[in-house]
Amino acid sequence: MYTTQLDNGVLNAYAVETEAYLAEYPSAEQQQRYMLQGAIASLFVTGLFMVALAVS
Template identity: 45%
Template sequence: MYTSTDEQGLLNNFATEPKMYRAEYPSPEQQKRYIAYGAASMVLVALTIFTAVAIS
């Protein structure tokens, strides 16, 4: 941890910064998985809304 002192004698602590890295583009397999998760989520939301409308 990096610590500095200002003119009034107050301490100021700075957190250590993590290393930066570039994100990698998702592979075709990951892209297909994301599409499947999105479709499953849309079906779940649609069924929840349909159930709420049907009950009320």
């Protein structure tokens, strides 16, 4: 673990930083899966609102 000592004697421990990298653009298959997940999530939230309105 990497530590430093301040002027007043206090020790600070810093986590090791990982290497930064750029994300890759999702493939066409991943994009289709994301759209399907979004559609299912939208239907789920709409259903929750409909149930909430029905029971109120």
